[in-house]
Amino acid sequence: xxxxxxxxxxxxxxxxxxxxxxxxxxxxxxxxxxxxxxxxxxxxxxxxxxxxxxxxxxxxxxxxxxxxxxxxxxxxxxxxxxxxxxxxxxxxxxxxxxxxxxxxxxxxxxxxxxxxxxxxxxxxxxxxxxxxxxxxxxxxxxxxxxxxxxxxxxxxxxxxxxxxxxxxxxxxxxxxxxxxxxxxxxxxxxxxxxxxxxxxxxxxxxxxxxxxxxxxxxxxxxxxxxxxxxxxxxxxxxxxxxxxxxxxxxxxxxxxxxxxxxxxxxxxxxxxxxxxxxxxxxxxxxxxxxxxxxxxxxxxxxxxxxxxxxxxxxxxxxxxxxxxxxxxxxxxxxxxxxxxxxxxxxxxxxxxxxxxxxxxxxxxxxxxxxxxxxxxxxxxxxxxxxxxxxxxxxxxxxxxxxxxxxxxxxxxxxxxxxxxxxxxxxxxxxxxxxxxxxxxxxxxxxxxxxxxxxxxxxxxxxxxxxxxxxxxxxxxxxxxxxxxxxxxxxxxxxxxxxxxxxxxxxxxxxxxxxxxxxxxxxxxxxxxxxxxxxxxxxxxxxxxxxxxxxxxxxxxxxxxxxxxxxxxxxxxxxxxxxxxxxxxxxxxxxxxxxxxxxxxxxxxxxxxxxxxxxxxxxxxxxxxxxxxxxxxxxxxxxxxxxxxxxxxxxxxxxxxxxxxxxxxxxxxxxxxxxxxxxxxxxxxxxxxxxxxxxxxxxxxxxxxxxxxxxxxxxxxxxxxxxxxxxxxxxxxxxxxxxxxxxxxxxxxxxxxxxxxxxxxxxxxxxxxxxxxxxxxxxxxxxxxxxxxxxxxxxxxxxxxxxxxxxxxxxxxxxxxxxxxxxxxxxxxxxxxxxxxxxxxxxxxxxxxxxxxxxxxxxxxxxxxxxxxxxxxxxxxxxxxxxxxxxxxxxxxxxxxxxxxxxxxxxxxxxxxxxxxxxxxxxxxxxxxxxxxxxxxxxxxxxxxxxxxxxxxxxxx
Numbered sequence: 001x002x003x004x005x006x007x008x009x010x011x012x013x014x015x016x017x018x019x020x021x022x023x024x025x026x027x028x029x030x031x032x033x034x035x036x037x038x039x040x041x042x043x044x045x046x047x048x049x050x051x052x053x054x055x056x057x058x059x060x061x062x063x064x065x066x067x068x069x070x071x072x073x074x075x076x077x078x079x080x081x082x083x084x085x086x087x088x089x090x091x092x093x094x095x096x097x098x099x100x101x102x103x104x105x106x107x108x109x110x111x112x113x114x115x116x117x118x119x120x121x122x123x124x125x126x127x128x129x130x131x132x133x134x135x136x137x138x139x140x141x142x143x144x145x146x147x148x149x150x151x152x153x154x155x156x157x158x159x160x161x162x163x164x165x166x167x168x169x170x171x172x173x174x175x176x177x178x179x180x181x182x183x184x185x186x187x188x189x190x191x192x193x194x195x196x197x198x199x200x201x202x203x204x205x206x207x208x209x210x211x212x213x214x215x216x217x218x219x220x221x222x223x224x225x226x227x228x229x230x231x232x233x234x235x236x237x238x239x240x241x242x243x244x245x246x247x248x249x250x251x252x253x254x255x256x257x258x259x260x261x262x263x264x265x266x267x268x269x270x271x272x273x274x275x276x277x278x279x280x281x282x283x284x285x286x287x288x289x290x291x292x293x294x295x296x297x298x299x300x301x302x303x304x305x306x307x308x309x310x311x312x313x314x315x316x317x318x319x320x321x322x323x324x325x326x327x328x329x330x331x332x333x334x335x336x337x338x339x340x341x342x343x344x345x346x347x348x349x350x351x352x353x354x355x356x357x358x359x360x361x362x363x364x365x366x367x368x369x370x371x372x373x374x375x376x377x378x379x380x381x382x383x384x385x386x387x388x389x390x391x392x393x394x395x396x397x398x399x400x401x402x403x404x405x406x407x408x409x410x411x412x413x414x415x416x417x418x419x420x421x422x423x424x425x426x427x428x429x430x431x432x433x434x435x436x437x438x439x440x441x442x443x444x445x446x447x448x449x450x451x452x453x454x455x456x457x458x459x460x461x462x463x464x465x466x467x468x469x470x471x472x473x474x475x476x477x478x479x480x481x482x483x484x485x486x487x488x489x490x491x492x493x494x495x496x497x498x499x500x501x502x503x504x505x506x507x508x509x510x511x512x513x514x515x516x517x518x519x520x521x522x523x524x525x526x527x528x529x530x531x532x533x534x535x536x537x538x539x540x541x542x543x544x545x546x547x548x549x550x551x552x553x554x555x556x557x558x559x560x561x562x563x564x565x566x567x568x569x570x571x572x573x574x575x576x577x578x579x580x581x582x583x584x585x586x587x588x589x590x591x592x593x594x595x596x597x598x599x600x601x602x603x604x605x606x607x608x609x610x611x612x613x614x615x616x617x618x619x620x621x622x623x624x625x626x627x628x629x630x631x632x633x634x635x636x637x638x639x640x641x642x643x644x645x646x647x648x649x650x651x652x653x654x655x656x657x658x659x660x661x662x663x664x665x666x667x668x669x670x671x672x673x674x675x676x677x678x679x680x681x682x683x684x685x686x687x688x689x690x691x692x693x694x695x696x697x698x699x700x701x702x703x704x705x706x707x708x709x710x711x712x713x714x715x716x717x718x719x720x721x722x723x724x725x726x727x728x729x730x731x732x733x734x735x736x737x738x739x740x741x742x743x744x745x746x747x748x749x750x751x752x753x754x755x756x757x758x759x760x761x762x763x764x765x766x767x768x769x770x771x772x773x774x775x776x777x778x779x780x781x782x783x784x785x786x787x788x789x790x791x792x793x794x795x796x797x798x799x800x801x802x803x804x805x806x807x808x809x810x811x812x813x814x815x816x817x818x819x820x821x822x823x824x825x826x827x828x829x830x831x832x833x834x835x836x837x838x839x840x841x842x843x844x845x846x847x848x849x850x851x852x853x854x855x856x857x858x859x860x861x862x863x864x865x866x867x868x869x870x871x872x873x874x875x876x877x878x879x880x881x882x883x884x885x886x887x888x889x890x891x892x893x894x895x896x897x898x899x900x901x902x903x904x905x906x907x908x909x910x911x912x913x914x915x916x917x918x919x920x921x922x923x924x925x926x927x928x929x930x931x932x933x934x935x936x937x938x939x940x941x942x943x944x945x946x947x948x949x950x951x952x953x954x955x956x
Contacts, residue, residue, distance in 0.1 A: 041148075042080070045110065071113060072113055104153065107148060112162070115166050155192075159193075163188065258377055262378070266295075266375065266384070290305035291388055293386050294385045295383070297383050299319040299321050301320045309365075309390075310359060311359050311361055324357075328357060329355060329364060332356055335353065336355050336369075339351060339352070343372075350370065350371065351370065354366060354368050365391055366392045367392065369388075370389075371387020372387065409429050410429050412431055414511065415509075415513075416428070416432060416508070417429075417511075418508055419507040419509060423447050423507065425443050425446055432511075435513050437453075437483030438483050452483075454480060455480065456480050469504075472504075476492060477491050489513075490514060495510075529541035533587065534587055534590035536605045537602055538605065541602075541604065542604035545604075546562075549601060553657060562614055562656075562667050563597075563613040563628065563631075564610070564653040564654075564671035565610065565611040565651075565652050566675050567609040567648055567649075568648065568650060568651055568679070570608070570609035571609075573646065577641075581642055584642070585641050588639055590611065592634050593635070596627075597631060601616035601617075612671070615627075628686045632650060632652065635649060636648065650683070651678035652674075652675060652687075653671045653673065654688045654689065674688060675687070704756055704762075707756060710742065711765050711769070715740060715742060716741075716766065716770075717741055718737070718770055718777070719942055720941060721737060721940040721941075722933065722938050722949060723735065723933040725930070725931055726924065730787075732790065733824070736773070736793050737794075739940075761798060764798055764799055771793050771808070772812050772815075775823060778818050780943075781947060789950065791823060793824070794827075795826060800827075800838065806842060806849070809825070819850075823851050824851070824852040824853070825853055826854045827853075827855065828857045840871060843873070847872040853874055853875070854877055854911070855873055855877065858879060875909045877910075877911040878899055878912045878913065880914020882895050883913065883934070886924075896912075897927050900929055904928065909931065910929050912931070913932075913933050915935075915936045916935045
């Protein structure tokens, strides 16, 4: 462990030391900057305080102002002394935390001093003195806060005591003017917090970079020093290697001379040896051994039994390295080299190894190779080896089978035991020990039936003996005990192994722990009927309970009621807070539902945020109303989930089982329809199912299907309502409006299907159709020779959410050939508040294309002017509700004038819609409105009729 952990822990300790050093340096530097930068703000605070004292000096406040000035001067003097002492201190003393704490205490008292002036000294009835004093105190506060922003704790220790007490005092005073000063102080506090955070981040990043650069320079200098030392050591090593190479060349020359002398002696010995080889070959042939003789100097090898061992002829094997080495298995080559080198160096008495060689037929065969060095030169180097080789493939295969069997025995997840006929344990695997809790030493040589872990098996001993004798096997499930006494279910299988005479010589037992499987089965049985998240009944159990309740209604005539509950705005919470918080919320809401209706027969979760409550035998409708009202009240009680305080309401639909039909499926669907109706009414209420509700739902469903069909079959049309330019008196624009001409119903009013299209998402293909048709028609009017007019198309927030609007507009403009400035896109003011940042980004991309943008129904959406000035729009359209009430001196007239003035101040043009009388037109022209549209000008007309109006060029 020391060898492994040492190299790793050293770099970690070094990095930790560097981080600690950086942190210490950063703290010291931050304290130094605070003391250096505090002197000027302190003097500035003194100057402002003296000016404030001069302004507030009056006989009534002589004593109070004098005490305050003396206290302020004392604080300033202490700060100056403190800064001088810090500058005179040694660097190691400056690093002490005492300076930091002294600075925080001083800044806190300075802030409280300024706060006390704002609370106790400023007169409540003199606005001019209030402005001078609050201005001077605010300037001092701003100067000190920016200087102390080097450290956020230092900034907060001054700013919070300085601003929070006066702000609270001004708000609690009750005077509107004082509260105004309080709002100013609150804005100043917010601005200072933002500025301090930015200044702190910039200064801290600069300090970190400076310290890191210093550390990097020191590291580079140390590395340069180490490299110079290494270069010197390398030069010495090169010189030493040159000397050694010279000595090696001299030794090689002498070795070659001695090898030549010994070669002559070996030739003579080889001649004598060849005679004995013939006799030896006969003996080796009988023993299936191949004899080899290897000359290490020439790599020449003589080998017998080549065909029997390798399937080769003698002429195919001349050299060891050239002919036999390429046939060695790559995995065995390193071990062979290592063993051979060990023997050649004299470290082993003989050479022995097993390896694989590719047979000439293509398969691998195992070879046992034995040999010994029989001849060495004068330097003790081996020049000749003799040995034998034999094929051990059969024995290797048997060993592999035994190894695999042993591996399977130990690696099996089931417990395996081998017993003798008397049930004494001969061998057990690791799984046996893990399941029972016993060690091998505690089990082996013991009779398994006598062990405490086999008490259930002892009861079945007679049946086991009989089954083994008759059938050779036994299988069953037992309840056994582990070593610690814990009981567990066990599946046991015993198989007898018979000898050549048919008697059982051994018994092999297999057993497995069924605990997990039983737990899984219980878990599956539970999940089949209960919701895993909330623990309530699931849809399957609810259906079963509903069927049983229906049976009781048929037999006993009892009443049956169903409540369908859907949480309001749960999808919004799920998307904004995440699935984990949403799941915890569902758990708590499910518990509330179950606790709120204890008299219910079943409470179940159908899916997501939908629950149902089944009442089997309610007393009357008033009791259902009380129960449901109580349920809604308990659901809307605020709850906290991971720091979030949430208020969740619900929509509840109630259906009652009809004694006429007794249709359970209809009961469920009716409750769902009633719930949808409650949600459509705004949520947080309950509704009973009625026949009229079903008719309305069916009518709405039929209308939705017909609308889908209308889009596919091109039943939609585009009509155009012209806009009049009041400056020129000409029709210069037209608004494209969708119309639905049904084959049987005729013209369907837009109010009947526009809202439905928004809810179902059909507004997207409908809006794309209107956009394409309007652009194409505007270009077609130009081809007919008419003056170019601007066409405006209404957008829906659904189209903006899809994120493809910009690319769609670009594609339509390119396909139609319409110039971008002749296309105007309108979005209602109320829709601007949905995903403001996304809409602003989309509008800017459309504006970059050259498309005109307009805000429709302006004045009804309560939008913020701070948002309005960020939208790159060109037009605002005054809602027709204000135009209808235009009378001189009326509120609508004042609002209309204000909108026109405000829009012109923002360089926006104003369009008034819904103009129906000449008086309204005259009022708008007099107050500078740019364009108007309405029935006075023209109703929405088809494209051909609008072309006729454009040709007539009416003058208004």
